[in-house]
Amino acid sequence: MEEQKRSKAKLVASGLIPFIFLIVMLAYIVGPGSTMIDLGVPLPELTVEKIDFVESEILVTVRNTGPIPVDVTLADVNDRIQPAAIEPDKHLERFETALVKIPFGWNEGEPYTIGLTTSDGTRFEKGVDAAAPALKPNSETVGFLLLIGTYVGVIPILIGLMWLPFIRKISQQKYIFFLALTVGLLLFLGIDAIEEALEVSSENLAGAFNGPLLIATTVLVSLFGLYYAGERLTKKSSLTKIANPYSVALMISIGIGLHNLGEGLAIGAAIGLGQVALSTFLIIGFALHNTTEGIAIAAPIAKEKTFIRKIIGLGLIAGVPAIFGTWIGSFGYSPFTSVIFLSIGAGAIFQVVIVLSKWLREYDKSFSSTPVVAGIAIGMLIMYLTGILV
Structure with missing residues (x-):
């Protein structure tokens, strides 16, 4: 017993001693040693x-x-x-x-x-570029932003979910195509989120925060953290060894929801600065682009018995964050927050891409058949073409 205590004390000491030396070194650098290593003039920013x-x-x-x-x-x-x-x-x-x-x-x-x-x-x-009155958080403005968030986030996704009966009735090869299409849609969405985060970082985020590294770190932490949580959430079937379809659809909805929150922040900030002309054409562009997100949610559950309340719930999880994003972006925009949420959304989406790809391999071991390759390519092309309209 005494030997175990001594062994444990040695283990703790061996872990603490390097930290103590590190603290002493840092204290010396910022204290007595600061004059010795002061080689330049610090500039304000x-x-x-x-x-x-x-x-x-x-x-x-x-x-x-x-x-x-x-x-x-x-x-x-x-x-x-x-x-x-x-x-x-x-x-x-x-x-x-x-x-x-x-x-x-x-x-x-x-x-x-x-x-x-x-x-x-x-x-x-x-x-x-153009001065515009700052938005005031009154009932009229909140209602206006609610309408915009609903138009660009909620309604298009619910419309996309209406393809569920069609996907349910198609053959297995065509179903594989739609699963691959979902992978392509989400893959493009993740890349798009990173591109948006880099744009916000370069234009508005202070260099001291090192935007590209902040984005990379947040994306990876989000990816691995959500993948771990997803593995615990997703239950495996002992017969098919395929993840629970509703768990996969839920993860897709959460990933898209985080992405739409980041997009809503950007939209709200642009509205607050008067940089967005809310034309019919713009609304149509967002509707076409985000409708494909509804297809991405529908594909995994197409072969399962579905309930309308669950389908609507998945659509709301994915779409409603756009409303909150427009509110936050208009009344309390922060470049740092926008970059963080866009990066978290990208990591969440890439995590779902991994899960879907593993699931797709259960149907197509080679992962290189015509339906798979065509589905991924067409999914990315659809997102690109609809994204041009936004």
Whole structure:
């Protein structure tokens, strides 16, 4: 017994000693050793995260994303210095945010460039192509965004699920084609989510967050975490060794829902900035693009006995997050949050692609038959062509 205690103590010590040395080294680097390794001059960096236009005022949300504290001393609009109030104060520690209020008689639809200058004379700016009034969270605006989220998220997916009776009646070869089509649809959707996250990162996310690495890390953590959870959720059949179809459909719905949440954030932010013309053509484009997501949910459960409430439930899980995304994006948009949700959605979708591919191999061991190859290729092509309309 005594020997076991000593052995356990040695094990704990062997695990802690390297951490202790690491802490001592870091403490020395940031303390007494900091002057020895100080080889350059740290530069300030400010990131303008959001610009809101309200009545006779411009509100600028700014974050200190540099390595040192900064003081914001001047604000300008279109290169003309303007009086400004800074809340809570002009001094910003690293990653601290402030709200800069600039009294200014702006005109809707005109372009503006907002500049902020720090105490050392460094100027940072961000442009707005067309000024638009900031959305107010009242019942009218909330209802408008609810309608947009329903049009682009919920209704198209429910329409796609209406293909369920057709898929149920086709032959096994054609069913294999539709399963492969689902893989192609989701594969494109995952790539599209990463592309959107990279776009948001490059345009709005501070360099200090290292957007590409943040996206890659989040996608992989989401992929492996959800794959582990999915393996526990999915029950195996002792006769067919095929995953429970409803579990697969649920995972597809969750993955699409996370993706649509990220898309809703982007749509809501664009609406808030006045960058989206909500034309009939745009609604048609989103409807065509997202209807294919309903097909992706329907394919795994097409050969099973289905209940209308379960089908509607799956559609709502996939589509309703778009509504919440438009609300959050319009009233509290954050580039960091948008990148995170788009990346989580991509990881969730890739996880479903793996599960579906394993399931598809139960029908086609080679994974290279004409229905499989054609289904994946046509699925990606459909998403590309409908995506052009958005």
